[in-house]
Amino acid sequence: MSQRPLNVGLIGGGGGAFIAVPHQRAIHFDGTRRVVAAALHPDPQIAMDEAENWAYPIKGYTSYDEMIAAEKAKPVGDRIDYALIVTPNHVHFDPAMKCLDAGIPVFCEKPLTVNLEQADALVAKVAETGLPFGVGHTYLGHWSSRFSRFIVQSGLLGEVRWADAYYLQGWLADRTEDMGVMQAEWRVDPKRAGGSNCGGDIGTHALMQLRYVTGLNVTSVNAILETFVSGRQLDDHFTTYCQLSNGAKALVRASQIAIGHKNDLGIEVNCSKGSLRWRQEEAEQVAISLPGQPERTYWRGDVKPNDGFLGDLPEDLMAEPTIPSGHVEAFHDAFARLHRSFEADVRAHLAGEPFSCDGSKYANVGDGRVGIAFIKAAVESSSQGGAPVPMP
Numbered sequence: 001m002s003q004r005p006l007n008v009g010l011i012g013g014g015g016g017a018f019i020a021v022p023h024q025r026a027i028h029f030d031g032t033r034r035v036v037a038a039a040l041h042p043d044p045q046i047a048m049d050e051a052e053n054w055a056y057p058i059k060g061y062t063s064y065d066e067m068i069a070a071e072k073a074k075p076v077g078d079r080i081d082y083a084l085i086v087t088p089n090h091v092h093f094d095p096a097m098k099c100l101d102a103g104i105p106v107f108c109e110k111p112l113t114v115n116l117e118q119a120d121a122l123v124a125k126v127a128e129t130g131l132p133f134g135v136g137h138t139y140l141g142h143w144s145s146r147f148s149r150f151i152v153q154s155g156l157l158g159e160v161r162w163a164d165a166y167y168l169q170g171w172l173a174d175r176t177e178d179m180g181v182m183q184a185e186w187r188v189d190p191k192r193a194g195g196s197n198c199g200g201d202i203g204t205h206a207l208m209q210l211r212y213v214t215g216l217n218v219t220s221v222n223a224i225l226e227t228f229v230s231g232r233q234l235d236d237h238f239t240t241y242c243q244l245s246n247g248a249k250a251l252v253r254a255s256q257i258a259i260g261h262k263n264d265l266g267i268e269v270n271c272s273k274g275s276l277r278w279r280q281e282e283a284e285q286v287a288i289s290l291p292g293q294p295e296r297t298y299w300r301g302d303v304k305p306n307d308g309f310l311g312d313l314p315e316d317l318m319a320e321p322t323i324p325s326g327h328v329e330a331f332h333d334a335f336a337r338l339h340r341s342f343e344a345d346v347r348a349h350l351a352g353e354p355f356s357c358d359g360s361k362y363a364n365v366g367d368g369r370v371g372i373a374f375i376k377a378a379v380e381s382s383s384q385g386g387a388p389v390p391m392p
Contacts, residue, residue, distance in 0.1 A: 003032070003347075004077065005031065005032050005033055005034045006032065006033045006034070006081040006082065006343055006346060006347070007034065007036045007037070007078075007079065007080045007081050008027050008033055008034065008035045008036065008037075008080060008081065008082055008083070008084055009035070009036065009037040009038060009039075009067055009071060009080035009082075009083045009084070009104075010023075010024065010035055010037070010038035010039070010040065010058075010083075010084050010086065011038075011039050011064045011067070011083055011084065011085045011086065011087060011095045011099075012039075012040065012041075012085060012086040012087030012088075012091065013038060013040050013086045014038075014040030014041035014046060014047060014050040015040075015041055015046070015050075015182065016182060017086060017182075018183055019086050019109055019136075020086045022138075022331060022332050022335045023084055023086055023136070023335060023339075025332050025335070025336075026332055026335030026336040026338070026339045027084070027339055029332070029333075029335075029336035029339070029340070030336065030340060030343075032340075032343060033339060033343055035056075035058055035084075036058055036059060036080065037058055037059040037060075037061065037067055037071060037080055038051055038054070038058050038059070038060060038061065038067070039060075039061040039062070039063050039064040039066065039067045040054075040060070042063075042091075044062035044063060047060060047061065047062055047063070048060045048062060064095045064098070065098065067080075068083075068095070068098050068099055068102050068104065069102075071102070071104065072102040072103065072104070076350065079104075080104060081104075081105070081346055081350065082104060082105040082106065082107055082132070082342070082346050083095070083099045083104050083105070083106050083107070084107045084108075085099075085106060085107070085108040085109060086109050087109075088186045088192045088193070089111055089113070089114050089186075089192060089193050089194055089200065090114050090191065090192045090193075090194070092108055092109065092111075092112060092113055092114075093113045093114070093118040093121075093122065096108050096122055096133075097121070097122065097125060100122075100125045100126065100129050100131055100133075101125075101129075103129070103131070104131070105131045105132040105133065105342075105345075105346050105349065106131070106132075106133050106134070107133075107134040107135075107136065107338075107339070107342055108133070108134070108135055108136065108368070109135075109136040110135050110136050110137055110204055110205070110208075110363070110368065110371065111194065111200045111201075111204050111368065111371050111372060111375070112135055112365065112368030112369060112371060112372055113194075113368075113372055114193070114194035114195075114372075115194065115195075115372065115376070116369075116372050116373055116376050116392055118372075119368060119369040119372040119373070120369065122365055122368070122369070123365050123366060123369050126365045130349075131349065132342060132345040132346050132349055132355065132357050133357065133364060133365040134338065134342045134357075134362045134363065134364065135362070135363040135364065135365065135367055135368040135371075136338070136363075137204075137205060137208040137212075137362070137363040137367070138205070138331070138334050138335060138338070139205060139208075139209055139265055139280050139283075139334060140208065140209075140212050140334075140338065140361075140362060140363060141333070141334030141335060141336070141337040141338040141362070142280070142283045142300075142329070142333075142334045142337075143300045143320050143321055143329065143337070144278060144283055144284065144285065144286050144298075144300050145209070145212065145213065145278070145283075146317055146320065147286055147298065147300070147303065147317065148213045148267070148269075148276055148278050148286050149212055149213050149215070150313070150314065150317055151276055151286070151288070151310075152213050152214055152215070152269055152271070152276060153213075153214070153215045156273075156274075156309065156310070156311075157269070157271035157272075157273050157274040157275065157276060157288075158271045158272030158273030158274070159246065159248075159271060159272045160214050160216060160244070160246060160248045160269060160270075160271050161248050161249075161270050161271060161272060162248060162249055162250065162269075162270040163210055163214060163244075163248070163249075163250040163251070163267065163268065163269045163270065164250065164251045164253075164267065164268045165206040165207065165209050165210035165250065165251065165252050165253075165266075165267045166206055166251070166252075166253045166254065166264070166265070166266055166267075167202040167203065167205050167206045167253075167254045167255075167263075167264065167265040167266075168254070168255050168258040168261035168264040168265075169202065169254075169255065169256045169258060169261055169262065169263060169264070170255075170256070170257065170258050170259040170260055170261050170262070171184075171256060171262075172184060172187075172188075172198075172229065172236050172256035172257060173229070173256075173257040173258075173259050174229065175229055175231070175232070177232075187201055187234075188232055188233060188234050188236075189233070189234075190233055190234055193234060194375070195234075195375060195376070195379045196225060196234060196235055196238065196375045196378065196379055197232075197234035197235055197236060197256070198225075198234070198235045198236050198237060198238040198254050198255065198256050199223075199225060199235060199238040199240075199254060199374075199375050199378055199379075200371075200375050201254075201256075202254045202256070202265075203238045203240075203252060203253070203254035203374075203375070203378075204371040204374065204375065205254075205265055206252050206253065206254055206265065206267075207252050207370075207371060207374050208363055208367060208371065209265065209267050210242075210250055210252060210267060211367070211370070212359075212363075213267055213269060213276075213278075214244070214269060216244040216245045216246055216248065217244065217245040217370070217391075218242045218243065218244060218245075218250070218252070218370075218374060218391055219242075219243045219244065219245055219390065219391055220242070220243045220377070220388045220389060220390045220391060221240050221241070221242055221243075221374065221377040221378050221381050221388070221389050221391065222240065222241040222242075222381055222386050222387065222388050222389075223238075223239065223240040223241075223377070223378035223379070223381040223382045223386060223389075224239050224240075224382050224386050225237075225238055225239075225378060225379065225382040226238075226239075228257050229257065236255070236256045236257045237254075237255045237256070237257055238253060238254040238255070238378070239251070239253045240252045240253065240374075240378050240381075243388075252374075262281070263280060263281065264279065264280070264281055265279070265280035265281075266278060266279035266280060266281075273290070273291075274288060274289055274290040274291065275288070275289045276288055276289075277289075283300075283329070283330065283334075284299055284300045284301075284325075284328055284329065285297050285298065285299050285300075286298045288309065290309070296309060299325045299326075300321055300325060300329060301321045301323065301324050301325030301326070301327075302324075302325035303318075305318075320337070338361075338362045341361035341362050342361075342362055344361075345357050370391075373391050373392040374391065376392055377389045377390070377391050377392060
């Protein structure tokens with residue numbers, strides 16, 4: 001007998017919020033999850049109007065407090081099995097804590113919170129409750145990100161020496177926040193975004209890609225946060241020089257004023273025996289350079305073990321591709337892979353079975369905390385003219 005689909009509740013996502021769209025599509029991707037309830041907007045009337053006009057039937061609530069209380073009172077199977085938080089940054093912490101207190105697992109958009117105190121409180125609450133908790137670092141969901149992680153962490157390229165992780169955009173090269181663009185308005189507002197716009201919004205993605213692929217942590221940061229658009233309160237250009245836990249070095253950088261760049265997330269890892277390169281805008285391929293050999297390009301869906309460079313490949317990695325090479329997987333597929341992995345841990349939790357939530361399939365609450373610590377260190381370093389600051 002097939003298992004029932006998991007019930008998901010949205011917190012945020014109304015008012016034209018971009019990020020709710022790929023998330024809810026990903027939730028429905030496999031037919032094993034579905035959005036059934038939502039508190040879509042801080043204005044109760046708008047929340048109910050948008051729920052009424054949602055693309056498919058959902059239970060609308062006037063607030064996330066109402067949704068959490070009502071869903072908690074329902075029996076398992078009728079209640080939501082996890083909550084997805086897709087609000088602006090300053091409305092991550094409160095609903096996440098309240099969901100955890102209600103026994104509801106959480107998948108939260110990044111960055112985790114707006115300060116380290118809130119992040120620490122969430123880490124402690126997750127440890128106390130033992131509930132699954134995921135953070136929406138989208139690009140870990142690409143199969144090629146997982147393949148890159150395997151190559152680097154299995155030692156095929158030797159020891160990591162240097163890495164460059166970056167995320168470049170150009171959409172804030174003008175005062176986009178004055179053009180009625182909601183996505184820009186809250187991102188450049190310190191009260192809603194936190195201490196960094198560019199770093200918090202996309203620099204944390206570059207950091208997470210670095211940590212995920214290499215398995216290394218940042219131990220100290222030299223940072224320069226810059227604001228090139230006149231009158232903007234937060235950074236629109238973000239550069240950090242990082243010390244890594246194995247003694248290697250890395251750049252973690254981001255820009256939102258780099259005209260011509262769209263969502264150009266990428267990473268290059270230089271190791272003692274070779275290098276790896278991957279870009280999100282060409283996410284189907286991973287490039288490998290070895291001394292004295294032609295460059296190798298591996299394509300998702302067309303990777304074979306024991307080819308003279310690769311040895312045996314993990315069974316779970318090879319089970320991940322869902323369509324043949326040449327039929328392109330992309331952004332929505334990456335989101336779906338994250339929710340699919342989170343679903344497995346939620347189902348294990350519901351069945352009283354052990355689950356790992358260890359960061360190997362999606363970012364966890366500890367990863368989210370590292371992102372906030374990184375931004376705190378970068379802001380402090382930049383205020384000191386780029387002086388080195390250890391990670392909190």
